[in-house]
Amino acid sequence: MNIDTEILQTIVKMPEPLKQEVLNYAKYLMENYSTDISLKQHPHKKRRSGILQGTFVLPLPDDFDEPLEDFKEYME
Template identity: 50%
Template structure:
């Protein structure tokens, strides 16, 4: 069974902020979450320009959907 509970690590100890759903001795895995936001890379406009082509009839109604239109 894999269950997640939140907690705080401070001064070498972990204090759980939720009650775990188990009452017996059990092995655990601790994951530390870095809350420092990573800066987003700035996107450049036009990076894929000219790398793909759309057909001239792209916006035309589809034959398969004629009965619905």
């Protein structure tokens, strides 16, 4: 069952005041979010290469694999 059919079947079972609330909410969503959703689906951000350059220092220090002193109480 697709979403449209499920929505229609649910609305048919509702009393008239609830149907009016659903209609008002659907109009609200269409007015306020239809342009936001289309922009979020297609982001036009370009990735920058080399943004983390110089962050990592190689070669790694000799004690790289040793447990950290901050976590000694958890390691015991």
